[in-house]
Amino acid sequence: MGIKMNYIPKLKLKTIALSIFIIQCTYAADDQCFSCHQGLEDRPSQLFVEDIHNKAGLSCSSCHGGNPNSDDMDLAMNKSEGFIGVPVSNNISQICSKCHSDIDYMKKYDSNIPTDQFAKLKESVHGKLAVNGKGMMLQCITCHNAHGIKKVDDPNSPVYPTNIPQTCNKCHGNASFMQSYNPAISVDQLTKYRTSVHGVLNSKGNIKVAECANCHGSHDIFSANDVRSKVYKLNIPSTCSHCHSDKSYMKAFNIPTDQFAKYQRSVHGKAVFEKQDLSAPVCNDCHGNHGATPPGIESISKVCGTCHALNAELFSASPHKKAFDEKKYPECETCHGNHEILIAKDQLLGVGKGAICLKCHSENENQKGYFIAKEMKKLTDSLIVSDSVANSMVFQAEQRGMDVEELKFKLREIRQARLEGRTIVHSFDESKFKEVTAKGFKSSDTIITEAKAAVDEFYFRRYGLGVAVAVITFLIIMLFLYIKKIEKTK
Numbered sequence: 001m002g003i004k005m006n007y008i009p010k011l012k013l014k015t016i017a018l019s020i021f022i023i024q025c026t027y028a029a030d031d032q033c034f035s036c037h038q039g040l041e042d043r044p045s046q047l048f049v050e051d052i053h054n055k056a057g058l059s060c061s062s063c064h065g066g067n068p069n070s071d072d073m074d075l076a077m078n079k080s081e082g083f084i085g086v087p088v089s090n091n092i093s094q095i096c097s098k099c100h101s102d103i104d105y106m107k108k109y110d111s112n113i114p115t116d117q118f119a120k121l122k123e124s125v126h127g128k129l130a131v132n133g134k135g136m137m138l139q140c141i142t143c144h145n146a147h148g149i150k151k152v153d154d155p156n157s158p159v160y161p162t163n164i165p166q167t168c169n170k171c172h173g174n175a176s177f178m179q180s181y182n183p184a185i186s187v188d189q190l191t192k193y194r195t196s197v198h199g200v201l202n203s204k205g206n207i208k209v210a211e212c213a214n215c216h217g218s219h220d221i222f223s224a225n226d227v228r229s230k231v232y233k234l235n236i237p238s239t240c241s242h243c244h245s246d247k248s249y250m251k252a253f254n255i256p257t258d259q260f261a262k263y264q265r266s267v268h269g270k271a272v273f274e275k276q277d278l279s280a281p282v283c284n285d286c287h288g289n290h291g292a293t294p295p296g297i298e299s300i301s302k303v304c305g306t307c308h309a310l311n312a313e314l315f316s317a318s319p320h321k322k323a324f325d326e327k328k329y330p331e332c333e334t335c336h337g338n339h340e341i342l343i344a345k346d347q348l349l350g351v352g353k354g355a356i357c358l359k360c361h362s363e364n365e366n367q368k369g370y371f372i373a374k375e376m377k378k379l380t381d382s383l384i385v386s387d388s389v390a391n392s393m394v395f396q397a398e399q400r401g402m403d404v405e406e407l408k409f410k411l412r413e414i415r416q417a418r419l420e421g422r423t424i425v426h427s428f429d430e431s432k433f434k435e436v437t438a439k440g441f442k443s444s445d446t447i448i449t450e451a452k453a454a455v456d457e458f459y460f461r462r463y464g465l466g467v468a469v470a471v472i473t474f475l476i477i478m479l480f481l482y483i484k485k486i487e488k489t490k
């Protein structure tokens with residue numbers, strides 16, 4: 001046999017158990033690389049026992065090259081036999097993709113798994129150059145290991161859903177490592193993730209909740225501000241709804257699956273999808289990225305205030321604050337909803353049809369709020385009437401050719417008071433509301449008076465012109481007669 005003498009004692013030390021084992025692994029027994037290395041009891045061959053590639057009948061030489069049929073070390077591991085030794089850097093991913101990018105090859109193994117991993121990885125944020133400048137900063141083995149590779153649905157795989165957070169966190173939780181690449185990226189994703197519903201259930205073994213790769217992708221990971229990223233603002237709703245709108249996927253969980261459908265119809269959804277307005281919220285602006293809520297928000301009921309600051313401030317100082325806290329009503333959601341938030345119409349206010357105040361106020365229950373709601377709505381309606389009267393007066397003056405530039409500008413003050421009123425409603429304070437609407441009434445009074453004056457002036461001028469023309473005509477005739485008279489006298 002071609003095995004060198006100095007290895008024979010080692011082989012003799014092989015345990016009986018190992019011999020039985022080799023017999024069991026018929027494929028492996030044919031693989032001289034594997035059987036000799038098993039005798040060496042090295043890590044790679046120990047791990048290879050449970051490797052998916054071993055189970056598929058592949059050899060050490062499938063990756064390392066060489067001749068697996070020779071039990072002679074020098075012949076087996078010979079360059080002329082294609083032996084490459086230990087691959088480094090990009091060579092590693094190239095070796096994996098030799099098979100994994102080859103559809104026809106993979107089909108031979110009845111495998112329908114995708115064949116785009118290397119193409120995607122190269123493009124991704126992880127395909128950037130490593131700090132040593134020698135190749136991509138991540139290779140296939142960073143996430144899958146080199147030996148002992150498992151199917152992705154094997155609970156021992158490092159990319160099995162419950163293991164992924166830890167696999168990503170090897171780097172993403174390592175401050176000094178991340179610093180050397182991009183100091184702007186925080187290193188608290190896992191810590192925060194563990195506070196979310198997703199993270200808590202994941203740590204208990206639930207594989208349906210979102211882990212890092214569900215939200216970011218596995219081979220095609222990009223920075224969040226890259227339009228190709230699954231967490232790019234405009235892509236988030238579909239990333240989340242991939243699970244949350246799937247009735248059968250979410251069946252085991254007792255929560256609705258209509259968030260996306262509702263969100264799409266909301267004022268926020270329309271702003272994002274129809275107007276490309278990136279200042280309006282998508283799912284993660286309200287729910288946070290990794291944590292249970294966005295940073296600095298103790299509860300999701302307070303999230304609206306991060307954008308609608310004035311409304312939130314007024315609400316906090318209003319009588320509703322205490323009342324809602326006591327009854328555990330969420331702040332804004334109680335009146336506006338959460339996913340299907342619509343444009344706030346005037347009808348929301350008051351005690352008429354569609355008024356939200358009626359939900360809790362009536363002539364018998366919480367009466368004071370009932371009467372104040374009624375009064376506020378009356379003021380709103382009057383202001384709307386004043387606005388349209390002022391508008392039509394200015395229009396009449398303009399039709400008569402009067403200069404109304406200034407009045408037109410002033411009309412904005414009424415609209416401003418209307419807008420302010422829609423916000424100051426949240427003080428649920430009658431006198432504050434009156435103060436704002438009073439500004440509008442004052443402007444409309446002034447405008448109506450001035451527009452009337454302009455119309456009057458128009459008639460006055462028209463009348464004045466007629467008189468002047470008559471007088472001048474009269475004078476011309478008199479002058480003509482006088483001249484005739486002088487001519488006659490001559």
Ligand code: HEC
Nearest residue numbers: 032033036060061064065066067068071072073076085086
């Ligand atoms: C008869 C025993 C024997 C056979 C057969 C054998 N090897 Fe080895 N192999 C060794 C020993 C011993 C070493 C460590 C000695 C060394 O560093 O050169 C080694 C080292 C290696 C290394 C590490 C090389 C390095 O540069 O660190 C790789 C990779 C390897 N073998 C793969 C293979 C492959 C693939 C095959 C089959 C084509 C194979 N071996 C067949 C005994 C064997």
Ligand code: HEC
Nearest residue numbers: 033034037044045048053059060062063086087092141146
């Ligand atoms: C699926 C591809 C693949 C197969 C199959 C494979 N290896 Fe490797 N092996 C690698 C890669 C990639 C590295 C480089 C690992 C690294 O850089 O951490 C490596 C490294 C090694 C090393 C040197 C570093 C170390 O981890 O000790 C040895 C020795 C080795 N392999 C032996 C083997 C043996 C023996 C077998 C078969 C029992 C085998 N390999 C099967 C891909 C493979």
Ligand code: HEC
Nearest residue numbers: 093096100113114117118121138139140143152159213218
């Ligand atoms: C950043 C970590 C990461 C890297 C790097 C990585 N993978 Fe994966 N890979 C995953 C995750 C996570 C999954 C499982 C989730 C899924 O199915 O997308 C996976 C799944 C797979 C699968 C199962 C089929 C599939 O696509 O879902 C194969 C095969 C695979 N990877 C091969 C590779 C190869 C080859 C490379 C190198 C070109 C590579 N992976 C690099 C994380 C990684």
Ligand code: HEC
Nearest residue numbers: 052056062063095096099109111140141144150151152153
């Ligand atoms: C010689 C071809 C070949 C090479 C090289 C190769 N693989 Fe594979 N790989 C396969 C085959 C075949 C399967 C098994 C497919 C099956 O059984 O469904 C497989 C399966 C896998 C799986 C499990 C996918 C699943 O179904 O969940 C992963 C992960 C994987 N390989 C990663 C790698 C990595 C990482 C490398 C490089 C270090 C690599 N492979 C190198 C051929 C190869």
Ligand code: HEC
Nearest residue numbers: 125138142167168170171181182212213216221222223224
């Ligand atoms: C080997 C270490 C390593 C592993 C493992 C790793 N990453 Fe990364 N990742 C990095 C580095 C380094 C960067 C920064 C790249 C840069 O910006 O230069 C990065 C960037 C990212 C980014 C983009 C951040 C941004 O805003 O620019 C995301 C998202 C990301 N990784 C997610 C993941 C996920 C999810 C996993 C697990 C499936 C993972 N990473 C595994 C090292 C790693």
Ligand code: HEC
Nearest residue numbers: 165168172185186189190193210211212215224231284289
């Ligand atoms: C529920 C979906 C979701 C899960 C699960 C998730 N992320 Fe994120 N991740 C996001 C969103 C959304 C962003 C931010 C997008 C933005 O900035 O607009 C983000 C941002 C990032 C960033 C870059 C920004 C930064 O500085 O934080 C990294 C790195 C990252 N995630 C890694 C991870 C890792 C690692 C895990 C697993 C422990 C993970 N993510 C789990 C959705 C998720």
Ligand code: HEC
Nearest residue numbers: 197198208209210214215239240243244253255283284287
């Ligand atoms: C891989 C599928 C998946 C993805 C992707 C996903 N989720 Fe989830 N999510 C779940 C499951 C499953 C639950 C658990 C339901 C439960 O028990 O509450 C859950 C729970 C939640 C909860 C808590 C619900 C409760 O119980 O009150 C919120 C909020 C949530 N997800 C928001 C999001 C957001 C926002 C995104 C996108 C950034 C997202 N999810 C992406 C599967 C997913």
Ligand code: HEC
Nearest residue numbers: 237240241244255256259260263281282283286300333338
């Ligand atoms: C404007 C803020 C906002 C946006 C945008 C938003 N949500 Fe919500 N979401 C909430 C609030 C508030 C709740 C109620 C939480 C509570 O009462 O505990 C909620 C509840 C949930 C729940 C728990 C089950 C339920 O329906 O009550 C899930 C799951 C959820 N949202 C997912 C999503 C997804 C997916 C998106 C994006 C399509 C999204 N949310 C967009 C604010 C928002």
Ligand code: HEC
Nearest residue numbers: 267271279280281285303304307332336338341342343344
């Ligand atoms: C990320 C910032 C952001 C968050 C968080 C947010 N909004 Fe908005 N909201 C906006 C923007 C921007 C608009 C304007 C959309 C448009 O262009 O019509 C808007 C519009 C509205 C409107 C319609 C205004 C009108 O004129 O009638 C209401 C009502 C509203 N939001 C309520 C809420 C409530 C309630 C929450 C919390 C559950 C919330 N918003 C969370 C940014 C936000």
Ligand code: HEC
Nearest residue numbers: 304308311312315331332335344345346348349422423425
């Ligand atoms: C008790 C019911 C109620 C609550 C609670 C409430 N609102 Fe309103 N909201 C209204 C009414 C009524 C209107 C005005 C309708 C009108 O007159 O046009 C309105 C209008 C709005 C508008 C559009 C006007 C503007 O200010 O731009 C926004 C935005 C808004 N609310 C956000 C919020 C936020 C954020 C919260 C929580 C801090 C909240 N609302 C709490 C009833 C409520």
Ligand code: HEC
Nearest residue numbers: 319323334349356357359360366367368369372373428429
């Ligand atoms: C979810 C229930 C609920 C809704 C909806 C609601 N309120 Fe209230 N409101 C209360 C409760 C409870 C109190 C405290 C009990 C009280 O003082 O009558 C209160 C108190 C008030 C007060 C203070 C009364 C006082 O005693 O000084 C005003 C004003 C008020 N509400 C106005 C409104 C208006 C206007 C609306 C509609 C835009 C409205 N409320 C919608 C529950 C509600």
